[in-house]
Amino acid sequence: MAKPWATLGIDLHLEPTGPGVRGGLTDALREAVRSGRLAPGTRLPSSRTLAADLGIARNTVADAYADLVAEGWLTARQGSGTRVAMGALPTPLRQWGSAAVPPVGAAPPRRERHRPTYDLRPGTPDLASFPRAEWLKAARRAFTAAPNDALGYGDPRGRVELRTALAGYLARSRGVRTDPDRIVVVAGFVHGLKVLGAVLRARGVRTVAVESYGLRVHEDQLKAAGLHTPPLPFDELGTDPAHLTDEDAVLLTPAHQFPMGVPLHRDRRAVVLDWARRTGGLVLEDDYDGEFRYDRQPVGALQGLDPDHVVYLGTASKSLAPGLRLAWMVLPPALAEAAAAAKGGIDTCGVLDQLTLAEFLTSGAYDRHVRSARLRYRRRRDALVAALAAHAPEVQATGIAAGLHAVLRLPPASERSVVQAAAWQGLAVDGLTCYRHPHAIAEQPMDALVVGYGTPPDHAWSGALDALCAVLPG
Amino acid sequence: MAKPWATLGIDLHLEPTGPGVRGGLTDALREAVRSGRLAPGTRLPSSRTLAADLGIARNTVADAYADLVAEGWLTARQGSGTRVAMGALPTPLRQWGSAAVPPVGAAPPRRERHRPTYDLRPGTPDLASFPRAEWLKAARRAFTAAPNDALGYGDPRGRVELRTALAGYLARSRGVRTDPDRIVVVAGFVHGLKVLGAVLRARGVRTVAVESYGLRVHEDQLKAAGLHTPPLPFDELGTDPAHLTDEDAVLLTPAHQFPMGVPLHRDRRAVVLDWARRTGGLVLEDDYDGEFRYDRQPVGALQGLDPDHVVYLGTASKSLAPGLRLAWMVLPPALAEAAAAAKGGIDTCGVLDQLTLAEFLTSGAYDRHVRSARLRYRRRRDALVAALAAHAPEVQATGIAAGLHAVLRLPPASERSVVQAAAWQGLAVDGLTCYRHPHAIAEQPMDALVVGYGTPPDHAWSGALDALCAVLPG
Numbered sequence: 001m002a003k004p005w006a007t008l009g010i011d012l013h014l015e016p017t018g019p020g021v022r023g024g025l026t027d028a029l030r031e032a033v034r035s036g037r038l039a040p041g042t043r044l045p046s047s048r049t050l051a052a053d054l055g056i057a058r059n060t061v062a063d064a065y066a067d068l069v070a071e072g073w074l075t076a077r078q079g080s081g082t083r084v085a086m087g088a089l090p091t092p093l094r095q096w097g098s099a100a101v102p103p104v105g106a107a108p109p110r111r112e113r114h115r116p117t118y119d120l121r122p123g124t125p126d127l128a129s130f131p132r133a134e135w136l137k138a139a140r141r142a143f144t145a146a147p148n149d150a151l152g153y154g155d156p157r158g159r160v161e162l163r164t165a166l167a168g169y170l171a172r173s174r175g176v177r178t179d180p181d182r183i184v185v186v187a188g189f190v191h192g193l194k195v196l197g198a199v200l201r202a203r204g205v206r207t208v209a210v211e212s213y214g215l216r217v218h219e220d221q222l223k224a225a226g227l228h229t230p231p232l233p234f235d236e237l238g239t240d241p242a243h244l245t246d247e248d249a250v251l252l253t254p255a256h257q258f259p260m261g262v263p264l265h266r267d268r269r270a271v272v273l274d275w276a277r278r279t280g281g282l283v284l285e286d287d288y289d290g291e292f293r294y295d296r297q298p299v300g301a302l303q304g305l306d307p308d309h310v311v312y313l314g315t316a317s318k319s320l321a322p323g324l325r326l327a328w329m330v331l332p333p334a335l336a337e338a339a340a341a342a343k344g345g346i347d348t349c350g351v352l353d354q355l356t357l358a359e360f361l362t363s364g365a366y367d368r369h370v371r372s373a374r375l376r377y378r379r380r381r382d383a384l385v386a387a388l389a390a391h392a393p394e395v396q397a398t399g400i401a402a403g404l405h406a407v408l409r410l411p412p413a414s415e416r417s418v419v420q421a422a423a424w425q426g427l428a429v430d431g432l433t434c435y436r437h438p439h440a441i442a443e444q445p446m447d448a449l450v451v452g453y454g455t456p457p458d459h460a461w462s463g464a465l466d467a468l469c470a471v472l473p474g
Numbered sequence: 475m476a477k478p479w480a481t482l483g484i485d486l487h488l489e490p491t492g493p494g495v496r497g498g499l500t501d502a503l504r505e506a507v508r509s510g511r512l513a514p515g516t517r518l519p520s521s522r523t524l525a526a527d528l529g530i531a532r533n534t535v536a537d538a539y540a541d542l543v544a545e546g547w548l549t550a551r552q553g554s555g556t557r558v559a560m561g562a563l564p565t566p567l568r569q570w571g572s573a574a575v576p577p578v579g580a581a582p583p584r585r586e587r588h589r590p591t592y593d594l595r596p597g598t599p600d601l602a603s604f605p606r607a608e609w610l611k612a613a614r615r616a617f618t619a620a621p622n623d624a625l626g627y628g629d630p631r632g633r634v635e636l637r638t639a640l641a642g643y644l645a646r647s648r649g650v651r652t653d654p655d656r657i658v659v660v661a662g663f664v665h666g667l668k669v670l671g672a673v674l675r676a677r678g679v680r681t682v683a684v685e686s687y688g689l690r691v692h693e694d695q696l697k698a699a700g701l702h703t704p705p706l707p708f709d710e711l712g713t714d715p716a717h718l719t720d721e722d723a724v725l726l727t728p729a730h731q732f733p734m735g736v737p738l739h740r741d742r743r744a745v746v747l748d749w750a751r752r753t754g755g756l757v758l759e760d761d762y763d764g765e766f767r768y769d770r771q772p773v774g775a776l777q778g779l780d781p782d783h784v785v786y787l788g789t790a791s792k793s794l795a796p797g798l799r800l801a802w803m804v805l806p807p808a809l810a811e812a813a814a815a816a817k818g819g820i821d822t823c824g825v826l827d828q829l830t831l832a833e834f835l836t837s838g839a840y841d842r843h844v845r846s847a848r849l850r851y852r853r854r855r856d857a858l859v860a861a862l863a864a865h866a867p868e869v870q871a872t873g874i875a876a877g878l879h880a881v882l883r884l885p886p887a888s889e890r891s892v893v894q895a896a897a898w899q900g901l902a903v904d905g906l907t908c909y910r911h912p913h914a915i916a917e918q919p920m921d922a923l924v925v926g927y928g929t930p931p932d933h934a935w936s937g938a939l940d941a942l943c944a945v946l947p948g
Contacts, residue, residue: 035811127622136617139826140610148601148931151797187661187822194818217819323625323825337509344668345691348661350824351797352613457622 021056021423026064033073033084044074044082055416055431117426118464122259122405122452123215129376129458130321131369135356138365142355150355154347156340158185158328159354165361166328170314174290175300177307178330184339185349187325189288189315193218196284196311196329197225199338205248208284211239212440213260218251218286219437233441238262241272249282254302255290259435259450261399261407263299273302276309283310289318291370294378294401308332316357318404318454319370324353377404380453380461387465392472397451404454407432411473415447418471427467495530495897500538507547507558518548518556529890529897529905591900592938596733596879596926597689603850603932604795605843609830612839616829624829628821630814632659632802633828639835640802644788648764649774651781652804658813659823661799663762663789667692670758670785670803671699673812679722682758685713686914687734692725692760693911707915712736718749723756728776729764733909733924735873735881737773747776750783757784763792765844768852768875782806790831792878792928793844798827851878854927854935861939866946871925878928881906885947889921892945901941 032038044050047061054061065082068074076082142161150159157163163180170176186192200208208227210219212234219229232250233240238257244250250272254264264272276283285302292298303312307330315327326349331339360366381401388395388408397406410418415431422429432448456464506512518524521535528535539556542548550556616635624633631637637654644650660666674682682701684693686708693703706724707714712731718724724746728738738746750757759776766772777786781804789801800823805813834840855875862869862882871880884892889905896903906922930938 124626127625130622130625132617136614139613143606143610148604151601151604151795152598153791153796187824188820190818190820191822221818317627321625322627325822325824344664344695346662346664348665348799348822350661350799350827353824353826 022060022063022067025054025056025060026067029064029068030073033068038084040084040086042084043080044084046081052416055420116423116428118428118460118467119455120427120429120451120453120464120468121455122430122450123455124322124452125318125320125373125404125454126376126457127321127323129373131365134365134369135360138359138363139352139356141363142359143352146351146355150351154351156343156345156347157181157183157336158347158349159351159358161358162354162361163328165358166314169361169366170301170312170328170330174287174298174312174314175304176312176330177304178312182307182331182333182336184329184331184336184343185347185354186327186329186343187349188317188322189286189313189327190217190221191325192313192327192329193221193284194225195339195342196335197222197227198342199335200249200282201225201227202342203338205282207247207249209244209247209250210437211252211257212437212442213432213435214251214253214258214437215435222251231437231440234260235443237265238268239264241268241275244272244275244279244281246279247281249284251284251286252302253286253288255287255298256293256400256402258286258288259405259407259432261403261405263400264302269302269305273306273309276306281309285310285312287312287314289403290314291319292374292377292403294374294381298402303330311335319366319373320357324357325349326353326357376458377454381406383462383465384451384453387469388472391469392474394474395472398448405450405452408449408451408472410447410449412447414473415449418449418473421471422468425467425471427464427471429468496534496537496541499528499530499534500541503538503542504547507542512558514558514560516558517554518558520555526890529894590897590902592902592934592941593929594901594903594925594927594938594942595929596904596924597929598796598926599792599794599847599878599928600850600931601795601797603847605839608839608843609834612833612837613826613830615837616833617826620825620829624825628825630817630819630821631655631657631810632821632823633825633832635832636828636835637802639832640788643835643840644775644786644802644804648761648772648786648788649778650786650804651778652786656781656805656807656810658803658805658810658817659821659828660801660803660817661823662791662796663760663787663801664691664695665799666787666801666803667695667758668699669813669816670809671696671701672816673809674723674756675699675701676816677812679756681721681723683718683721683724684911685726685731686911686916687906687909688725688727688732688911689909696725705911705914708734709917711739712742713738715742715746715749718746718753718755720753721755723758724749725758725760726776727760727762729761729772730767730874730876732760732762733879733881733906735877735879737874738776743776743779747780747783750780755783759784759786761786761788763877764788765793766848766851766877768848768855772876777804785809793840793847794831798831799823800827800831850932851928855880857936857939858925858927861943862946865943866948868948869946872922879924879926882923882925882946884921884923886921888947889923892923892947895945896942899941899945901938901945903942 047058047065051058051061065074065076069076073085074082075085160180162185163183166183167178167180170178186195206228208222208229209232210229212231222229233243238260239252241250252264254269256263272283275281283302287301290298301312303310312330313327316324317327329339384406385397388397395408395410398409399407415433419429419431430450432446432450435450436445451468521532521539525532525535539548539550543550547559548556549559634654636659637657640657641652641654644652660669680702682696682703683706684703686705696703707717713726715724726738728743730737746757749755757776761775764772775786777784786804787801790798791801803813858880859871862871869882869884872883873881889907893903893905904924906920906924909924910919925942
């Protein structure tokens with residue numbers, strides 16, 4: 001998983017495990033230069049700064065820099081620090097044949113990715129529990145029943161069978177108010193944001209407020225559309241929308257803030273909707289894991305309170321699997337038409353998976369799977385909480401009992417060393433810093449881990465939990 | 475299927491069949507205003523001009539205009555002609571709740587689409603012959619064999635199993651030279667062009683020459699990316715690239731010009747590649763139906779002659795079905811990385827269909843299906859040619875024996891009346907005019923039909939052919 005390192009300004013695909021940290025960092029930096037993500041002439045952070053940011057030893061960074069200087073990718077000069085070599089140019093216009101050519105020596109081999117033994121990074125459900133047999137059965141039923149023209153060029157909003165099934169499911173499970181015409185099927189949440197960013201920008205939107213904590217890749221999609229993304233304050237009650245003024249829109253995770261794990265406070269739900277109605281603002285509601293609440297019925301979607309000012313975004317990536325590449329947006333009518341056009345005017349999502357998901361929803365297989373997954377993840381969360389109480393009483397899981405991840409608050413100034421210690425043990429886990437907006441408005445930055453307890457397969461879960469407890473401050 | 479009507483400047487979803495022409499036109503125009511495709515204040519063509527363009531009676535257009543003036547969508551004033559009413563505004567920024575609101579009366583009902591009895595419009599293969607049972611079997615095999623992490627977030631270039639299978643298949647069937655790393659899987663040809671347009675524009679490309687005959691929707695994708703798309707001349711030898719100079723790139727259908735049906739002339743293949751090498755230009759090779767040649771082995775892909783100056787684009791939409799939403803681009807390395815990033819940095823194509831297509835290709839099922847489809851379409855083409863000889867000796871199928879469509883040259887000035895007569899008979903067929911670049915450089919515009927003989931299911935084929943012969947000038 002990519003981590004947005006603040007001091008480097010780019011995502012560095014770095015998985016430091018065991019003795020390979022130096023090699024891994026060297027490879028990741030080389031790749032960043034080769035691909036042009038680090039532009040020629042860019043000044044790199046000092047080895048001390050980058051080491052602190054990555055939570056690794058300063059010498060490791062210094063050695064990686066030295067390797068890359070020797071290979072010609074970087075230059076180091078007294079007084080001007082370490083920079084990306086000008087010779088390591090990204091391919092100029094009209095030279096299509098190759099990516100940035102290393103200025104000396106042969107092209108470096110492709111980076112080997114080191115796989116951690118245990119993975120507790122959030123964002124992916126337990127893929128081993130995907131209901132393959134049920135899915136194949138549903139695919140057979142759906143495909144056998146489909147008319148021939150389902151195989152042709154389709155409605156850019158997506159197959160009507162799926163939109164109809166979703167309208168019913170979202171109404172009963174999340175209180176979403178919609179008809180199938182207002183739903184646009186997209187190839188995952190990020191694709192939805194990409195489409196939405198283009199639509200909003202074309203309609204004159206300039207500013208979409210985001211939360212102080214969230215996924216950088218989501219903000220990047222909005223920025224890539226030319227939108228400004230200032231953060232909202234975050235305090236002990238969660239994201240605070242009180243200061244929304246002339247922003248055109250706001251992107252929120254109301255049911256279960258990602259990653260902080262709290263729902264949008266009741267009073268603040270009202271504040272957001274009032275702002276939207278008063279100013280004509282638009283709320284983008286990311287309901288990424290709305291199916292998974294363990295202690296009570298989940299709070300309904302904001303969209304149900306004001307379908308004309310809220311775009312609801314849901315996904316099959318957490319409830320089923322990201323590989324399906326199916327997500328959905330419920331939009332006010334004018335935006336639904338524009339989003340369909342922005343998808344390219346024809347459907348870009350495969351028909352078979354759409355028909356299969358429709359069959360899954362209407363046959364009850366989806367509900368059965370979600371119930372079973374809810375039980376699995378709830379047990380894991382309970383086991384995590386119990387293990388913390390037994391082995392790391394200073395560390396507590398914050399946030400509500402919901403979703404596929406927990407935030408573990410750590411003693412001050414310990415996040416980097418814990419993440420590093422975990423990496424050395426072969427346990428991949430994210431520090432909260434990765435999810436903090438560079439201009440976050442929040443109290444004192446908290447040291448914490450974001451633990452994706454949904455990620456491991458069943459057989460690896462207890463090992464992953466043991467590895468986690470072993471690196472937490474006792 | 476949308477038709478780009480020259481005089482209206484937009485696609486009008488109009489399927490005139492029988493007595494419903496006036497209603498169909500009224501609905502299509504209302505929809506165009508409601509959706510904002512016809513902007514407020516736009517002056518419509520005179521009823522005489524639009525009638526000629528659409529090949530329908532002038533009174534029909536005048537009546538449709540009058541209906542829409544009465545409903546408030548249009549205004550008609552002496553001296554300024556018929557215009558879209560200013561009240562029929564597209565939704566302004568910050569009013570998300572509804573699309574253009576009709577200024578008087580209730581919102582019009584959604585347009586009913588009239589389905590023609592026979593469909594000979596090109597672009598879609600015979601969907602009834604899609605190998606459903608084989609596909610489901612391959613899906614089961616592929617899905618059962620797939621590792622769990624295939625269901626996670628994937629490589630933005632697409633699944634490695636599919637890229638590996640494609641590299642082998644394209645090499646042996648089309649002479650494409652590639653390794654899996656240079657292939658990027660996309661959700662159909664149009665999605666590929668969209669990705670490519672963004673990549674090229676970001677690298678400073680300004681001009682992509684296109685052919686004088688082609689699909690407007692392809693050109694639209696390039697234009698939407700901010701690219702200029704001047705047409706190349708077309709003459710009796712086909713598209714003429716001799717005048718390529720400082721264009722940055724050119725989009726061609728070298729194996730089988732769409733829709734004119736001729737391959738790019740041997741000498742002109744050399745001219746294009748020479749231009750690309752001399753100037754650093756890039757060739758975009760649209761190999762949409764490279765599998766289907768009936769008289770001899772198809773000519774190999776241009777890409778095989780110069781993989782560093784040609785982007786090869788292929789698709790499953792003609793060989794299998796558009797609903798799969800699977801196509802592929804083979805790119806020079808630097809562009810492959812950029813295209814992967816432009817897809818959004820993660821894969822947007824469903825994993826199950828990708829794995830199934832990989833299994834289809836490696837198991838030989840794809841080759842078997844293509845052989846069977848080739849035989850089916852070849853027989854249809856032969857039947858078409860025989861029927862023309864028997865019933866319409868003045869009309870000849872031009873172009874090589876290949877693909878899923880034929881161009882039938884008509885007597886001068888008869889195209890509109892033939893298309894209209896076909897529509898009245900319940901036969902949907904396109905005139906060549908739809909495919910002509912507005913600034914086409916070609917001899918005297920030819921009157922012709924573009925007949926998609928691949929479109930009907932087997933049981934409707936002979937009926938469609940009879941209906942066609944009935945409206946052709948004997």
